[in-house]
Amino acid sequence: CLCFGPVVYSFPLDISEEYLTAIRLDQADDQAAGDYNYDQQGDDWEGLCQTGQAQSPIALNVEETEDMYVPRIRFHYYNETLQTPLVLMNNGHTANMVIPPTQLGPRAYINGALLPGNFEAQSVHFHWGSRNSSGVEHLVNYNIERAQVEMHIVHKNTRYATTSEASKHRDGLAVLGVLIRPGRRQNSRNSGLTKIFNRVPRIVQYNTNATINGRLEVAQLLGSVVTGEFFTYNGSLTTPDCAEAVTWIVFPDVLELQYRLIERLFNLRDSRSRPLINNYRDLQDTNGRPIYYRRLPDLPNLV
Numbered sequence: 001c002l003c004f005g006p007v008v009y010s011f012p013l014d015i016s017e018e019y020l021t022a023i024r025l026d027q028a029d030d031q032a033a034g035d036y037n038y039d040q041q042g043d044d045w046e047g048l049c050q051t052g053q054a055q056s057p058i059a060l061n062v063e064e065t066e067d068m069y070v071p072r073i074r075f076h077y078y079n080e081t082l083q084t085p086l087v088l089m090n091n092g093h094t095a096n097m098v099i100p101p102t103q104l105g106p107r108a109y110i111n112g113a114l115l116p117g118n119f120e121a122q123s124v125h126f127h128w129g130s131r132n133s134s135g136v137e138h139l140v141n142y143n144i145e146r147a148q149v150e151m152h153i154v155h156k157n158t159r160y161a162t163t164s165e166a167s168k169h170r171d172g173l174a175v176l177g178v179l180i181r182p183g184r185r186q187n188s189r190n191s192g193l194t195k196i197f198n199r200v201p202r203i204v205q206y207n208t209n210a211t212i213n214g215r216l217e218v219a220q221l222l223g224s225v226v227t228g229e230f231f232t233y234n235g236s237l238t239t240p241d242c243a244e245a246v247t248w249i250v251f252p253d254v255l256e257l258q259y260r261l262i263e264r265l266f267n268l269r270d271s272r273s274r275p276l277i278n279n280y281r282d283l284q285d286t287n288g289r290p291i292y293y294r295r296l297p298d299l300p301n302l303v
């Protein structure tokens, strides 16, 4: 039997030992956070989630940002094909995919912006609402639309060995936040999102996983989102233990995905077999934290 730890998982047989180890580490991090849920949108979470002064998510408004130049984000190996197979899991809190290294060997990573180092892509997951309500975590420019989703691409500072070690340091993690709304805009470049959402019906139950078909690049998750403009600030994980270790980068540009794909998330179940909906945390106080905004440079006038 394929037995790993307290729960029996069945993974595809062609999965590499390295990727399996990364998935198990990610699972262990999630389970170490305890048996939390979204019944009160996080208001009942304890410890740093209650007492922290640099918590996330927060409201982000262009008018309330610091007047300071922010360099662009530099993306490395984002356009390289990832090693396969890729595994999407229902961990009871979200649909989560651990990101393996690229087929070339190195991991996709980012630097630039106000990032204090090089940050490797570790995993991607989603926060959603329900058919009638938005599920975004960051409130960007007062934009609330029905059925919106927030995607988080979690990165780890290369100076730390694991995500859990990185979460103990203020410069440990960087998360890219991308808003997704229902729409029809044709966009072949976010084919990565489509590939992931196509497998969501296979992970309805808690602790189930599914293999994602075909090749995937991390850039395909970002698709056409304008990455030259973004908010950036110091905050926390939006799940327990709410570690204040995250340099957040949130894009005001919104991706569009067909509603028939988004609504698949609303069928997922948590560890209590209840509908896994509204898995977002309430807005937190900024407590005077500076929020920075990168604007696209003005384009020269075309005559």
Ligand SMILES: [Zn+2]
Residues within 6 Å of the ligand: 125, 126, 127, 152, 238
């Ligand atoms: Zn998240």
